[in-house]
Amino acid sequence: DTAVSQTPKYLVTQMGNDKSIKCEQNLGHDTMYWYKQDSKKFLKIMFSYNNKELIINETVPNRFSPKSPDKAHLNLHINSLELGDSAVYFCASRDEGDEQYFGPGTRLTVT
Amino acid sequence: EDQVTQSPEALRLQEGESSSLNCSYTVSGLRGLFWYRQDPGKGPEFLFTLYSAGEEKEKERLKATLTKKESFLHITAPKPEDSATYLCAVFEAGGGNKLTFGTGTQLKVEL
Numbered sequence: 001d002t003a004v005s006q007t008p009k010y011l012v013t014q015m016g017n018d019k020s021i022k023c024e025q026n027l028g029h030d031t032m033y034w035y036k037q038d039s040k041k042f043l044k045i046m047f048s049y050n051n052k053e054l055i056i057n058e059t060v061p062n063r064f065s066p067k068s069p070d071k072a073h074l075n076l077h078i079n080s081l082e083l084g085d086s087a088v089y090f091c092a093s094r095d096e097g098d099e100q101y102f103g104p105g106t107r108l109t110v111t
Numbered sequence: 112e113d114q115v116t117q118s119p120e121a122l123r124l125q126e127g128e129s130s131s132l133n134c135s136y137t138v139s140g141l142r143g144l145f146w147y148r149q150d151p152g153k154g155p156e157f158l159f160t161l162y163s164a165g166e167e168k169e170k171e172r173l174k175a176t177l178t179k180k181e182s183f184l185h186i187t188a189p190k191p192e193d194s195a196t197y198l199c200a201v202f203e204a205g206g207g208n209k210l211t212f213g214t215g216t217q218l219k220v221e222l
Contacts, residue, residue: 004154040214041214041215041217042214042215043198045209048209056208090155092154097160098142098143098145099145099160100145100210104152104153104154105152105153
């Protein structure tokens, strides 16, 4: 069974479009995250939710809106996509021991 | 602000040639230091958590150590399958439950 899953794996879209990435974890964890990994492999946190409540928002443009319908799901909606949004986006969940488990990533390409 | 610096950026080893990766950090209060392995096209995979200076953890050919300013990931007699990017991250006390990552060391082990 996949612990943290993301869909889609690849997303190619044009500037100005709106897109969503979905994340689901079956580990029973309360805390979930979105990270962005740029072309230099630098991984930076964007958002964190704990049991459907937003607890971290790392100065991300408000074109990015996370939504957590329940504690097993954390989706990321992006409005008015820009070239600079091209990156790999990772979802993660955290257990009580502080260890984070990452999904396989979604490679977003904005043309 | 937390800073995490990893060196070297890239490392090429011959199979069996032991070496160490460095992670230097600056945080106001370290709650934990994490090592992750990332293979191309995949999400980071958890390796170790270290919580206090002097702590060591081992897994197969890998050994992680921690001081008050840095952590080392020692690789003993590496094999080609150890080739990956190794990421270090710090978890700051009172830091809102977020990991701050370094830029990683890309390791290639050749036959």
